[in-house]
Amino acid sequence: MGLFDLLRSMVSGDNNEAEGQSGFIHRTDSSGVLFYLDLAELNELKQGNGPAQKKMQLIALRMLEEQGLAEPMANGFHVSSENIAGLEEDHAQVIGLPARFPGQYKTEIHGRTGNSGFRVSASVDVDGQSVPYQLKGPFLNLTSSEVYRLTPAELFALKALEYHQNLPAENRGESENLQLMAALQTAQKNGMSLDLGHFEKLDVAIPEGIGVTATRMPDGSLFLSPNLGDGSQPDDLDRRWAQLDFESSTGGALRIGRRVVLLEPEKVEAVKEVLGNRRIPADKVKEFIQTPSAFLDAALVNLELGFSVRVQGVGKLQHMEFGEADVKKQDWFALDKLPAPPEALPSAIQSEEELTQFQEVLSAAWGQGADTLTFNGETFDVSDKDTVTKQIANITEALRHPDRREPAPGDDAPASQEKLSLVLKEAEELHEELQQKALKSTGTIEPDWNNYARKPFPHQKEGILWMLGLIDRARNENPDDLYRLQGALLADDMGLGKTFMSLVAAGEYLSRQEKSGKQRKPILVIAPLSLLENWEDEVGVTYKGAPFKDIVVLQSGRDLTKYRVKGEKREAIQMAEILENEQLLDEGAIRYALHIGPDAGVKRLDMERRLVLATYQTLRDYQFSLCRIDWGMVIFDEAQNIKNPNTLQTRAAKGLKADFKLLATGTPVENSLGDFWCLMDTAQPGLLGNWPTFRDTWIKPILAADEENRDAVRVSLGQALRDAVGPFMLRRVKEDQLTGLPSKTIHCGVPQPDSGNVVYTPTLSSIMQGQQRHAYEDVLKTYRQQQATEDMRGKALAVLQQLREVSLHPRLRHEAELMTDDPAAARRVMCESAKLQVLLETLDAIKGKGEKVILFMVTKRLQRLLKLWLDQIYGLDIAIINGDTTAVAKKSDVLSRKQLIAEFESLPGFNIIVMSPVAAGVGLTVVGANHVVHLERHWNPAKEAQASDRVYRIGQKKPVTIHLPAVLHPEYDAFDVHLDRLLRGKLMLKDAVVTPEAVSENEVLKSMGL
Structure with missing residues (x-):
């Protein structure tokens, strides 16, 4: 791997080595760290036998395996240096890794970058003395016993130094020398304490691609100039192209003042390609614009392929302000009970x-x-x-x-750096015209169900016919009309089969395109990572013969590498600083990172009848390439991921070019009515107008209402909004559509009002005592003292997190002290927490019934500890599924989420699985369990409901019970009480459109009076 490749693979990790400790043995090899035990001892440990420390390390290493960060070996695990470098601090401590190096690095730079004698030597500063080091994997070795683990930036820089030092002198040309300085500058910018001397003032840049800037001449011809995509002006570059050696095989460098631009060999070839075809005659301009690849080699130069009609261009991501409803102040920190200092x-x-x-x-x-x-x-x-x-x-x-008073803290906070995104045309309101188009689309030809592997339920047949009616109308509309009929929102409740209905609609779209003699364009599905495998599986069980040419999973570890342009970085990292004022970026400066269009040849992504599966992150990272493709259908699964218009992935979603966009989500309102507007604006521009129009019509009346009438106004407007959307949204709930579903009951340990579907259950609550009460009150007192003299707006949420942690367990941050290999001791340690004591009583009762339970929590430290404790107490091998668990099955022994759930369900009788509501809250079915315990409640009641409904779906035979345990304080309302009150206030607004709102960070701060 060359240094250019090293620069492009900026590491994202952190770790180190230690040997001879009482846990797993560590050995460093050329690519990472091996954690191992004697095979017999490891097998015993996997059976639940052995000391607590090794059990906890095995749990931590298995979590890394599930995340795809560790590879299982015969007698242990292997973790790459980059992944070691990226571990969270507490996870690194559990598996016994050394501390980070606390000192600084020194460099000595010899010679000039233009000659082969240039070299850089580095050392570490220990008490003012320069000490040599040895780089061993992800570790910094000062002596045989003094070992530190490197940060990502340190590992990156020291690897670059090692690579450069090992180059033969004849290969240390200016390009390689400057690449080293670029790597060291990158590491320094990412937190490495590194002295670079006078090179700190030198700006070294590496362009991601070469584009074209076309200037129209007075005679109508075009004059082409290579574009580096970094803001460099053609005139400045024209004076410097002579610096390049176009015959060199190692690339080149351009010096522009204190700035140096490094060009890889293929980038030099791209510059040469443009400079060799600089003038396009006037009579060829139209042909050039339509088919630029006829004039320039598209394999070298990024060329235009055309955006959708809604895309105005590329520019700075402009933030859109959303108003929020007032929040009643709550005394989270018992300020009224504690006197101020x-x-x-x-x-x-x-x-x-x-x-x-x-x-x-x-x-x-x-x-x-x-x-x-x-x-x-x-x-x-x-x-x-x-x-x-x-x-x-x-x-x-x-x-x-008064003039001597100091300014309030935070007044000089720097503005966040802007990024490039698609600039979209605002959609004016054409509500009635679009409604009429949709109403005329109700009749359609029914699919030939003999082509499908199973018959639909009645509600699914209704949904498919609804989609096909809109799709048939959209297929025949003018693609250049912004206000054509082009999308819809499938807002069915979870568990009604939105994936099946969407796949049938996609298959019918391709069939009808073929019968009409039209192009069978590729289909794009955007979904959370956890659902990509599910979509692949559903293709196999939906059709008797799949209508797709093939399936491409545009994900790292699958097919993304095949379709990426070699050497190109993700498109989302292009910074808006290359723009001047509010201008749109010259499209010739955009670097496309995927092989698209006819000139891509066999590497072309956008082939006919291809099903492309991608994540929302991939959509964000490759927004420009994906928005150039002319898709047949785009399906957004769990479409609430594009509810915020201020994110790059939402802008990209709105800019995608497609015959029809289908947004599927059971929770189209997560944060505010603004979410709903954003989703509908993506599916059908013009239906609800632009944001100011929508805000004036639907948001301001709610804010203007008296507090006592606000809920009634919100519900009334929500119903009216449903009517306004009309046939562009389909919403059904399980209880209305599925017969035979068992009952579902929600039990909460916090006293509830008379109304609502939550039952107050006193046995689910307990009063904090002893160490837990003392720790909780210490957090409150510390906050009270700080609040007297400091601006707490930037700290209040962190203190709130401390209260949440103490409510879970008073010693949660002292993980090593809580490890035990004795079931009785595990119960005693758990009972130090009133909430975990309630959990044990609940689990004992579930075990007595021989039933299964999901434990939802976010904190990974608590996930590890609960697995350790509950495995011993109940004799289980509990699986953990969190936000990092691999979602797609790989060739190794790593189990995917679906496989872990299958193993959990296959064990007869009582069993436990631990999940994060963030990761497991979408797309997964776990009907083998009929109990859910939310040990940590999510701030978003919609996500909490999603997580709970993993067990309340088609196939569930037993009554479902949702448990919401709470820990209380004997004198004033504790954290769990305040959180329940805040979430309940959102749930009361359930009828506003379709789902409850979430609690935003601003609303939490408002509830504190900040």
Whole structure:
């Protein structure tokens, strides 16, 4: 691998080596670290026998295996250096890896970059002395016993140094030398403490591709210039092309002031290709615009293929402001119960009049021997007279000299860096015209069900005919009309078969295109990573003979490498700093990273009748390439992933060119009614108008309503909005469509109001005591003290997370102390937490019934500990499925999510599986379980409901029970109570359009009064 390749594979990891410890043995090889045990001991450990530390390490290594970050070996696991470097800190500690190097790195640079004698040597700074090091895998070895684990940036830089040092002198040309400096600069920018001397002022850049800038001349001809895609102007570059040696096989470099642009050999060839075809005669301009590949080699130069009619161009991603509903203030930190320290007095006393009033109240309080007093509605601790007197003196001085007050923290926060995205044309409201088009599309020819492997349920047949009616109309509309009928929202409840209905519609689309003599364009499915395997499987069980030429999974580890343009980076990382002011980017500067269009040959992605499966991240990363393709259908599974118009993936979704877009989601409203507008604006531009129109029509009336009437107004407007969308949305719920589903009951440990579908169950709650109560109150007191003198807006959410952790277990951050290999000791450790004590009682009851349960939680540390404890207590081998678990089966022994669930369900009787509601909340079916415990409740009640409904689907035979355990405080409302109250407020608005809203970060802050 050359240094250009090394620069392109910027590592994303972090780790180190240690040997001889009591856990797994570590050995470093040329590509990473091997963790191993004696085979007999490892087998014993897998059977649940052995010390707690090794059990926990096995759990951690298996989690890495499930994430695709570790490869199983005969007697252990192998983790690559890059993956070792990317481990989370607590995970690295569990598997016994060394600490990071706390010091700095020094470099000595010898010679000039233009000659072969150039070299860079590095050392580490230890107490002011330069000490040599040895790079061994992902570890920094200073001595045989002093070993540190490298950060991603350090590993990247030291690998680049090692590569350069091993080059023969004759190969150390200017290009290779400058590539090394670019690598070191990249590492420095990513956090490595590295002194580069005068090279810190040198900006080294590596273009991702070569495009073309066309300038129209007075005679009508075009003058072509190579475009580096970095903002360099053609005139500046024209004066510097002579610096390149076009016969060199190692690339070249352009010097532009203090800036150096490195060009790989293929990029030099691309420049040469454009410079050799600089002028397009006036009579050939039209032909050039239509078929640029007839003039330039598309394998070398990125050429235009054309965006959809909605795409205006490429420019800066512009943020769109969304209004949020008011949130009732909640006292999350028990501020009303705890007196404020004297340091809080300056914020309560803002004038000389208030100071005089306070001094009078203070004098009376001290005269009565009181330790607290109330002023301006807040209680203060005044027991320390010296501290209070000092604060009064400070306040007096500040009121006399207001100009000396320090500015509030955070005033000078830097603006976030903007990125490039598709610039879209705003859709004006053409509601009635589009409604009429849709209403005329209701009649359609029914599919020949003999072509399909199974017959649809009645509700599925209804849904398929609804889709086909709209698709038939869309296929015959003018593709250049922005307001043509072009998409719809399938908002069916989870478990009704949206994937099956979508695949039938896709097959019928291809069949009808063929019968009409039209092109059978490729089909694109965008879905979360966890569902790609499910889509592949569903193709096999939906058709008797698949209508697709083939299936391409555009994902790392599958087919993405085959269709990527060699050497090109992801398109999403192009930065908007190359734009001037608000101009659109010259499309010739865009670098396309996928092989698309007729000139791609056998590598072409967009082949007829091809089914392409991709994730939302892939859509974001390759937005320009995917938006150039003329798709037949685009299906967005779990379409709530494109609810936010301020994300690149949403912009790309809106810009995709297709005959028909189908958005499928059971939760089209996750954060606000703005979500619903964004989804409908993607499916059918013009139906609800642009955002200002929608906001004025549907959002502002809710905000303007009195608080006591706001829910009623919201529900009323939600119903009206459903009517406005009309035939462009289909929404059905399981209870109405499926007969024979068992009952579903939600039990909560927090007292509930009389209304609602949640049952208050006192046995699911317990009062925190002892160490847990002490730890919880310590967090509150610390916050109270900090709040007196600091701006807590940037810290309140972090403190809230501490309260959540303590509510789970008071010693959760001290993982090593909680490891035990004794079932009785495991129960004792769990019972230090009132919530985990309730969990044990719930699991014991479920075990008594011989039934299965899913435990939902987000915190990985808790996932590991619960597996360790519950495996011993119940004699199980619990699987963990979280946000990183591999979603697609690979050739190794790594189990996919579906395989893990199948193993869980196959065990007779009682069993437990641990899941994250974020990862497992979509697309998975686990009807073998009929109990769900939300140990950590998700901030989004829609996601919580999605996660719960993994067990409440077609095929479930037993009554389903959802358990919401809670830990309470004996004196004031604890974290679980506040969270339930906030989520319940959202659930009360369930009838607004289709689903409840989520709790946003801003709403949490508002609920704290921040």
